Amino acid sequence: MARERIDAPPRPSDPVLPAAELLAAGKALRDKVPRQAHADFKRRKAEVDPIAILLASDAGRLEHLVPIRYGRMLQSPFTFYRGSAAVMAADLAGTPATGLRFQTCGDCHLLNFGGFATPERNILFDINDFDETLPAPWEWDVKRLVASFVLAARSNGLKDSDGRAAAVTCARSYREHMRAYAEMSPLEVWYSRIGVAEVLDLAPRSERKRIEARILKASAGSSSEAVYPELAGLVGGKIRIHDAPPLIYHPSDVEPEVLLEMMTAGLNAYRATLADDRRALLDRYRLVDGAMKVVGIGSVGTFCYITLMMSANNDPLFLQWKEARRSVLEPYSGKSAYSHPGQRVVTGQRLMQPATDVFMGWTSGVKGRMGYVRQLRDAKIKPLVETLDAGLLTLYGQLCGWVLARAHAKAGNAQLMISGYLGTSDKFDEAMGGFAVAYADQTERDHAMLKAAVRAGTIAVELDY
DSSP states (O other): OOOOOBOOOOOTTSOOOOHHHHHHHHHHHHHHSOGGGGGOOOOOTTTOOHHHHHHHTTTTSOGGGHHHHHHHHTTOHHHHHHHOHHHHHHHHTTSOOOSBEEEEOSSOOGGGEEEEEOTTSOEEEEEOOOTTOEEEEHHHHHHHHHHHHHHHHHHTTOOHHHHHHHHHHHHHHHHHHHHHHHTSOHHHHHHOOOBHHHHHHHSOHHHHHHHHHHHHHHHHHSSHHHHHHHHEEEETTEEEEOOBTTTEEOOTTSOHHHHHHHHHHHHHHHHTTSOHHHHHHHTTEEEEEEEEEOOSSTTBTBOEEEEEEEETTOOEEEEEEEEOOOOTTHHHHOOOSOSSHHHHHHHHHHHHSSSOOTTOEEEEOTTSOEEEEEESSSSOBOOOGGGOOHHHHHHHHHHHHHHHHHHHHHHOSOHHHHHHHHOSSSHHHHHHHHHHHHHHHHHHHHHHHHHHHHHTTSSOOOOOO
16 A cells, blocks of 8 residues: 655754644644544455465574474464564555654564563563564554454453453553653653553552562562573583573584684674673673573574673673564565664664663674674563453553553654644544454454464474473
């Protein structure tokens, strides 16, 4: 679908239009794309073949891990959805859009939100996965997020009305908070945070103590020091990462000395992307060991490994090295401005998150693979979505909508126009509820197609649960 692009970044020399003009310009976009039009979804079957898209995305992955990816996607329509961002990107390209573009997450489902520790050791709630980040229509993030709530509700045995209510609440929260951010100064938006206090304020009183206890436990138990006994120890007099195949393992086709040389080369390339103060901090650790690690669903089969580094006092530091590929949005939203996909991920994360890991950087491997680096499990708090009832799922939708509005407002330059477009009525919110149910139905059909492909032998699976 051809559409106008309104995404030119402003420069300091450009005139700053009054807020009233920007709000009016956004409101005028309703004539081109009525808000109710977003409720509709119908796949362009001639252009979108989900199985073909998934198989094409296997190119370059580690072949022995690909069946694990499909085994995880096979579990349910919800897990299929988590691993099929490329399929939805193709579908979203055919949906209505205003032409306003922001730095987007690109894979904005509800399990890619959670808590993490800032460099100041505060716990924030935000988006925590940016593998697919790219400037794109802002609607794409909202649509992927709301649809995930209907699929999560179905996975939890809840009614569709419950999932739709959570999706509508999520969209409403996005709209209302985008309006609030549109009234702030750029610096106020930049420094805005959603921390423990804000999360607890949203939660019902009966849940606050449990949530606070979980946050405290995660804060204390997810540092490198805390996970060291689980992941590593002395083996033959040397500190080594424990093998736990098929999910954590040392490559058998590479000699340990060669592997160490490869990791050292990658470490040097990564170090060059850090600011001077971060380099000085990194240099206080020495490389000890590294191992492959299988993570997520959509990322399974890409090159991901963890390295263990130790200080002079044998204080551990675990870093996660994750391969970065072309964003699934690029065929539909345009090529990234960054030739290095790891730099694309790091830059997008820095733009959208309120704070990023002190060790965040990108790297190139000796075999041509490119990726990014961050700390492993630095006080990360994953939402226990499978335990949420209808009421808590709706509250979680409210929180995620708020987070997404903050991320778009921080990274973009058109929140006033988006706010003008969304307005103060619930038309967009209700449209998102309709889209969420329609796309959840489509995902269930796609999941059935995957099951059929597995039965036909077209796709091999390995179950690791």
